[in-house]
Amino acid sequence: MPLTRSLRQPHRRSTTQIRRKPCQICHNLNPRGHPSSVYSVESEEAALASLSLVLDSSSLAKTKDTQEGGCRFCAVLCQALDAFSQGWRDTLQRVNVDLKEKGTIKVGLDANRWKGERIEIYAGSASRAPWPTLGTTRHIPVNSGSDDTFNFARRCIQDCMTNSKHVACKLPSRSSAAAPKRLLDVGRVTAPIRLIDTQGKHFEYAALSHCWGAGPALTVTKLNWKKLASSIPFESLPPLFQDAVVIVRQLGLRYIWIDALCIIQDSVRDWETESAKMGGIYENSHVTISATSSGDGTSRCLLDRRKAVKLNYQNTTGKEAAVRARKIEDHHPNLAEAEPAKPLGRLATRAWALQEHVLSTRVLHYTGTELLFECKTSYRCECTPGRKTYPTTPALIPRAIAKSSKTHQAIWNAWHQIVEQYSKRDLTVPTDKLPAISGIASRIGMATGSSYIAGVWENNLASDLLWSTSLTTLPDAHYFALEKYRAPSFSWASLNAPIAYHNLEEHERETFTPTISLISSSTTATGLNPLGAVSCSRITLRGPVVHAMLSSMKREGMWEYTLAIKRTSGIIISHDSLLVEDYIPASDIPRKTVRRAQCGDKPSDFKTSVLCLGVARQDSWISGLVLGLSQRGRESYERLGTFSAGMEAFENAYERELEIM
Structure with missing residues (x-):
């Protein structure tokens, strides 16, 4: 005789079953199985999934610690935000979380304080991912003056110079009207740095795009022109100009054009003459060095970057797994809107710099997180080093003309x-x-x-x-x-x-x-x-x-x-x-x-x-x-x-x- 319903033992779900229920806040950072999940092909089983979540910062900040039974995935988000977005717990902001299967997790805040900044969460080991859907990422050197970063810069320029598809990147026919009147000869380490008069001749040179701020500590004037034409001690250059010299030498070049040192600053006639052909100066340069994150001449562009941090994470068995987070910038081109890359930094707020960016043939953007390369044909960055024919700012006018x-x-x-x-x-x-x-x-x-x-x-x-x-x-x-x-x-x-x-x-x-x-x-x-x-x-x-x-x-x-x-x-x-x-x-x-x-x-x-x-x-x-x-x-x-x-x-x-x- 079957037991009556009141005498039956209640069915209890196992703890494993309970744990499998996704967190209502972060969905266990899993791009699959959510009502808003998007799959790249019709079959969900074989497809790569993606998911965008919008979380309330106050709800996320109040989540319990994992030791108190809280969500370990929410804890990962909180640790990453604590490391790179200090003060986020005191703001009422939306937390945007972008998930992609076998990819990294991108986290950003809506507040202007962190505009353009994102946090990337990734697996510290490609062979042992902490959970199945999390992927690893490409290593970015911790210093922008590292050998790896210089090798990346040289590869980008060399590929642009030799690639037959980079027709738009071939320098225009040079005329004396567009040639800079003066250049800085950085020579070699053992030779003196000095200012030269080009006398209408053509040289292969780099150009510096930078913020003046309160003004460079060293400029060329009517009084010191002859002295600077003889010798300029490396130590007398502002820190940013020193870095520019190092970059030029590392790229195998000898000359650089820096407005503060190549235009006589107390001569109205010289400034009007040289500034009028500034577009041609940048367009005809071998490469433009863009000190994107530097606020003035005292701010270096060759510097240590913020290191990635290790996040505390334990799987269901209590074993620690390698999870890392690092600060990145939302700089990549937007293919859907045909928008070019958006290098972030002080220089991106300056009016003169836009012209320098638009007209340059090749640009190295030294941002706070990585090095970006643009030319009139393609775009690359240290986190995405493969050659891509994305829309670029230097390509804007050439493509429009075409x-x-x-x-x-x-x-x-x-x-x-x-x-x-x-x-x-x-x-x-x-x-x-x-x-x-x-x-x-x-x-x-x-x-x-x-x-x-x-x-x-x-x-x-x-x-x-x-x-x-x-x-x-x-x-x-x-x-x-x-x-x-x-x-x-x-x-x-x-x-x-x-x-x-x-x-x-x-x-x-x-x-x-x-x-x-x-x-x-x-x-x-x-x-x-x-x-x-x-x-x-x-x-x-x-x-x-x-x-x-x-x-x-x-x-x-x-x-x-x-x-x-x-x-x-x-x-x-x-x-x-x-x-x-x-x-x-x-x-x-x-x-x-x-x-x-x-x-x-x-x-x-x-x-x-x-x-x-x-x-x-x-x-x-x-x-x-x-x-x-x-x-x-x-x-x-x-x-x-x-x-x-x-x-x-x-x-x-x-x-x-x-x-x-």
Whole structure:
């Protein structure tokens, strides 16, 4: 007779069965069996799995110690974060964990404090993995001046020089116009370092890309030029320059170009002459040494890297297994988005350095974690040393030119991409805004044959004029106009703010129709570089215009500006900066207008007449510029922002010629 249900012995799961249940927080760091697991082929049994987890930092930090019955996999994550992201336990952040079967584990935090930094967890032994899905990784030398790192650099350069597929990497035909006037002859260890005048001759040289910081301890001037041409003691060089000399010698080169020592710093004429051809100097160099992680000349690029740490981990039998963690940077190219590598460091925030990066033929990036190599064809790094034909920054313009057979659209897209990145970077000298990108502008001009107007191109004028600021924080210094003139209001260079373009998809561009025509333009350069700094620039356009009332309102701490046009509802504009009402002096009654606010102005409510110029149509929409009267010229206008509205807003528009300054 069977036992009744109440008398049966309850079924107990074994401890082994209990342990097999994945942790609800970290899923035992197993990419398989999770609802969000992704398998590379249809059969899950034979496929490699991947999984991305988003964990709450506070929940992870509160997990019990393994000795108290806590999850040993969560403990691995906590140990790695404690080692490389100190203070993470006190922040309310998301912890992003990327798992890949037979691969390493990548851990990152959302906070800006650790932006771009990741932790890599891996098996310390390839033969005995601590758990089946964890893989090992490639060794990275603990010093950037190690023999292994120099061997890697030499292999990368040699392969680029000899590979028949690297057609874009062949140096352009050299002209004396692009040759550096001076070079540093580093000779050999037993020979003196000295500054030489190239006298128009061509030399094989390296170029240094670096942050100035407060300024190098040693620069060339009118007074010390002759002394430096005789001999420069190695010990007198700033630490970063010393490292650059060591790298040049290790690469088997003899000469290097360093701006601080090859341009006479107290000569305006010499600086304008040499800086104007800086793009050619970097493009024609054998290799560019990029001191990516160095903040100034006192920060070396040949230094010890942060060592990997051993994590405490015991398997189910209580036996210790080799688990390691190290700090890495999220620098790899993004193939899905066709984005090039992103070397992280202080140099990546400097405006001049972008031009040096874009125009160089080959670059060695000395970052805080490893050495990266880029050329106009491929990308490699110490953690992924195999040759890859990934998109690279030096390849950006050459590839765009190659794609532009009938139209130059790919080149204009590349220009927009570069300017967007450039506008986010910092300048020590504000007036360098246009000079620091003039080398790139020169390449764009040669490829398109277009005239350059202080940051915008005549042959792509409608698209170039429709840039907008991309600020999302509360008002700060970036929201104000410059106190001193640097560029015309229609140019992005007139502001210290990150900007963005409305880049259209291929099918969208078919309906994009400019509604303006350029009547005339004039630009006055302040120096010897025709694509550099300007003292005045203006354009005269013909296009459809309507009058509108622009009103201001503060909403949730942010100023908002709205256009009122007949037969339309209010149109919120994308304003270039904070705006204020002002008056234009006149012989009879001063005329009211709106202008960009300067630091010290007090923004307030206003409702003032402005002019709207339609720049381009797309389907049933029209986009254009919001303009206010300028105080710089009679009946001239200055840009205040951009708008986008339905075509009904321009039903009563009329054609007019107007000058924008």
